[in-house]
Amino acid sequence: MQFYIGRLVIGVMALALTACEMPAPPPSKEDLERAAKAAFETKVQDAVKRILRDPESARFGEAGGYFPDDETACGEVNAKNAFGGYTGDDHFAYDHGRVELMSDDSNAWMVLSKKCTVSAQKNTLIILKGLRETITSKTYPADRREKELPKLNRQIEEAEKAVARS
DSSP, X not given: OHHHHHHHHHHHHHHHHHHOOOOOXXXXXXXXXXXXXXXXXXXXXXHHHHTSSSGGGOEEEEEEEEEGGGTEEEEEEEOBOTTSOBOOOEEEEEETTEEEXXXXXXXXXXXXXXXXXXXXXXXXXXXXXHXXXXXXXXXXXXXXXXXXXXXXXXXXXXXXXHHHHO
């Protein structure tokens, strides 16, 4: 009898322990950034689909960029025309909710795509500066630092000039 009671107690304790769940750790900064970028991509793609003849047929290309901080994006989309055939990639530009296709109005598209280009230049500059921090750290091999740092500094200088011109 005691043997069964002991087994019953162990079973109840095991069941109680499995019912207690540890809280999930908070998401990392990287996870939050990835989620925000994915949400922005979806927002942009939905906006692009709204101006297409057949929104469900939209296929977005890999080229382009999504810049949530600046609310700009550019890329390629292929969708079906009125005859049901795919027309080939068309360039799109997005800026704060406004979308233009290059095939619809190339002048309006050019204005929006310029904003996308500026965002891309800003992001490039941020990446290059982060790379410079890595190269100048003590853990980076000194021989490689001496070789790579002058080239990187020139690239940063060029990127800063491009951002300043825009």
